[in-house]
Every structure is written in structure tokens, then in C-alpha cells.
Amino acid sequence: MSDFNAKSSRKLNNGIEMPIIGIGTWKIPNAGPVVNTVSWALEAGYRLIDTARLYKNEWGVGNAIKNSGIPRSEIFVTTKVPPQTMSERATIKAFDKSLKELGLEYIDLYLIHWPLPYFRQHTWAAVQKIYASGKCRAIGVANYCLKHLKALLKETGIVPAVDQVEFHPYLYQKDLLELCQSKGIQLEAYSPLTHGYRLDDERIAAIGRKYNKTIAQTMLRWSLQHGTIVIPKSVHQHRIMENISIFDFELSSADMNAIDALNENRHYVWDPCTLS
Numbered sequence: 001m002s003d004f005n006a007k008s009s010r011k012l013n014n015g016i017e018m019p020i021i022g023i024g025t026w027k028i029p030n031a032g033p034v035v036n037t038v039s040w041a042l043e044a045g046y047r048l049i050d051t052a053r054l055y056k057n058e059w060g061v062g063n064a065i066k067n068s069g070i071p072r073s074e075i076f077v078t079t080k081v082p083p084q085t086m087s088e089r090a091t092i093k094a095f096d097k098s099l100k101e102l103g104l105e106y107i108d109l110y111l112i113h114w115p116l117p118y119f120r121q122h123t124w125a126a127v128q129k130i131y132a133s134g135k136c137r138a139i140g141v142a143n144y145c146l147k148h149l150k151a152l153l154k155e156t157g158i159v160p161a162v163d164q165v166e167f168h169p170y171l172y173q174k175d176l177l178e179l180c181q182s183k184g185i186q187l188e189a190y191s192p193l194t195h196g197y198r199l200d201d202e203r204i205a206a207i208g209r210k211y212n213k214t215i216a217q218t219m220l221r222w223s224l225q226h227g228t229i230v231i232p233k234s235v236h237q238h239r240i241m242e243n244i245s246i247f248d249f250e251l252s253s254a255d256m257n258a259i260d261a262l263n264e265n266r267h268y269v270w271d272p273c274t275l276s
Contacts, residue, residue: 005247006045010229012161013184016137018109019076020224021244022048024190024233030057033235038064040237042075044244050164050190050231052080052113053098062102077104078164080113080142081123091126099135107136111164115141115148117276124156138162140185143272146176153183164188165272167228169219170198172263177226188229193219193243195268207258211249214242221246222259 009017023041028034034057038049042064051061058079065075079098085091095110110130112123124141131139140162144152149163163180167173167189180187193199199215208218216232220243223230232243251259 004224006244007047010186010227012138012186013159014138014161016108016161018138018162018186018229019046019048020229021220021246022046022050022076022078022229022231023240024231025049025051025057025061026055026190026233028055028057028060028233028235030060032060034060035064035067036237037235037240039068040240042068042070044241046240046244047074048076048078048229048231050078051102052111053082053094054080054113058098058101059103062104066103072104076108077102078109078111079107080111081127083114083116084119085123086119088122088126088129091123092130095130095135106134109138109140109162110136111140111142111162112144113142115144115272115275120148120152121155124152124158128158140164142190145273146173146179147273148275149176149179149185159183160185162186162188162229164190164231166191166267166269167223168192168194168198168268169204169222169259169262170194170264170266171268172260174260174263177228181227186229187227188231189223190231191233191269192223192228192230193232197268201262203262204259207251207255210255211251213246213249216243217246218251218259221249221251222256225251225256 127139138161140160142164204215
């Protein structure tokens with residue numbers, strides 16, 4: 001059995017620890033719905049919360065954290081730069097707005113949300129300034145394909161702590177995963193359950209039955225065993241609890257290989273590799 005559990009974390013390249021499983025909040029409305037989701041997640045044992053300025057629910061996320069009774073130091077909060085932020089000044093202003101909406105004194109991880117052309121270098125420079133200020137504990141990127149990540153490393157020489165991308169059995173981005181691992185970048189898997197589109201695959205169901213686990217649990221375990229951090233999203237309390245109940249089994253090498261072979265290079269959210 002792998003030596004990680006629901007309380008486990010992975011050490012980022014600046015030395016801080018990031019929980020290996022979290023709750024995603026994309027498309028969850030502010031106030032009631034997101035407050036409920038984050039509250040249920042924290043109650044179930046999640047300690048990583050992922051949001052973004054674009055999601056327009058930072059206030060609700062922060063409210064749930066504040067009312068949870070859990071020490072702030074035990075909760076890892078990620079938010080992101082709005083995609084079309086066009087200057088260093090605007091990036092810093094957006095960060096301050098996120099901090100205010102969340103009601104927090106610092107952010108644990110601040111990400112560039114999309115690799116938009118012409119914006120990447122100045123946004124990365126601004127994010128580095130925010131990191132230097134001590135207002136966030138780590139910085140990284142999201143939706144950076146292999147070409148975007150290679151360009152960032154070549155142009156700046158500053159290695160991000162995290163690359164958050166869509167990653168699941170049908171989008172097994174092996175080359176990107178291997179580059180991240182070689183450079184000390186933590187790959188974080190969003191939509192690890194295919195946004196719900198492939199939760200009826202009998203091939204994964206058959207593997208899951210060996211361990212008395214659901215398709216969703218099997219998918220999440222597959223991602224974790226590849227060394228990623230996973231942030232499944234759900235607005236249903238029983239599914240939030242189900243998704244974190246993946247630490248009492250381990251997929252065999254044969255089952256890992258079988259799931260690897262399901263790759264279709266299929267995006268279910270969007271394909272950022274279309275951006276130059």
C-alpha cells in the first residue's frame with residue numbers, strides 16, 4: 001500500500017507542502033452553493049481549496065474557511081490571475097482583490113490561469129513580485145501545455161511550483177508529466193473525473209470492482225499514483241465524501257497500465273494547446 005493518505009502532501013520546489021487532494025470550485029455559484037461545497041469538503045477532511053478570480057466565488061470560499069473553525073495554517077488556498085490581465089499593475093491589483101474577497105492575509109498558491117499570448121511574460125514577472133512580497137507562499141501556472149512550459153523555462157529561467165492542467169485517463173499527458181517531474185514542477189490534475197463525461201466506462205468499472213471502488217475513485221487513485229495532486233469537483237456531499245475515500249487501496253501495476261492505455265488525448269474542458 002502506498003504510504004500516503006488523506007492528510008498527505010507533496011513538497012513543492014520551494015519547500016512548502018501542498019495537500020495531495022482538494023476540492024475544485026469552478027462553476028459553483030458564490031454564497032450558498034460554494035459555501036456548502038467548501039464546508040462539506042473541509043468537514044470530510046479536504047485541506048486544499050481551489051478557486052479563481054474568474055469563478056466569481058472567492059467570497060463564498062473565504063466565508064466557508066472562516067466559519068470552519070479549522071486553523072488557517074491547516075488549509076491550502078489556491079486562486080488565479082484573471083486570464084486577460086494586461087499589465088503587471090493590473091495583475092497585482094487583481095491579486096489584492098482576490099485577497100480581499102477571500103478575507104485572507106495570504107494565498108498559498110497563486111497561478112496564471114491561462115497561457116494567453118503576449119501576456120505571459122509580464123504576468124509571470126508580476127506574479128514573481130507578489131511572491132517576493134510574502135503575500136503568497138508559492139506561484140505557478142495553469143493550462144500550460146508542453147510548449148508553453150518549455151517557453152516559460154527558456155525565457156525566464158524561473159521554475160513554477162505547479163502546473164495545473166486537465167489530466168485524467170483519457171488525457172494522460174505523459175510527456176508533460178515527465179517534464180514537470182524532471183524540473184521539480186508539481187502537476188495538478190483538474191477535471192480528473194472528465195467533468196463527469198466518462199463515469200460510465202465499463203473498462204474502469206471492471207478494474208474498480210476488484211477493489212470495491214467506484215469508477216470515480218479508481219480514476220482519482222490512478223492520478224494520485226502518477227504523482228499528481230487532484231482537485232475533483234462536486235456539489236453533492238456524498239460524492240465529496242466518496243472522492244476522498246481513495247486511500248485504502250492501491251492499483252496494481254497491471255491495472256495502472258491498463259488505464260494508461262485508455263488515453264485518447266481528449267480534452268473535456270478546453271484545449272489550451274491551441275494557443276500559440
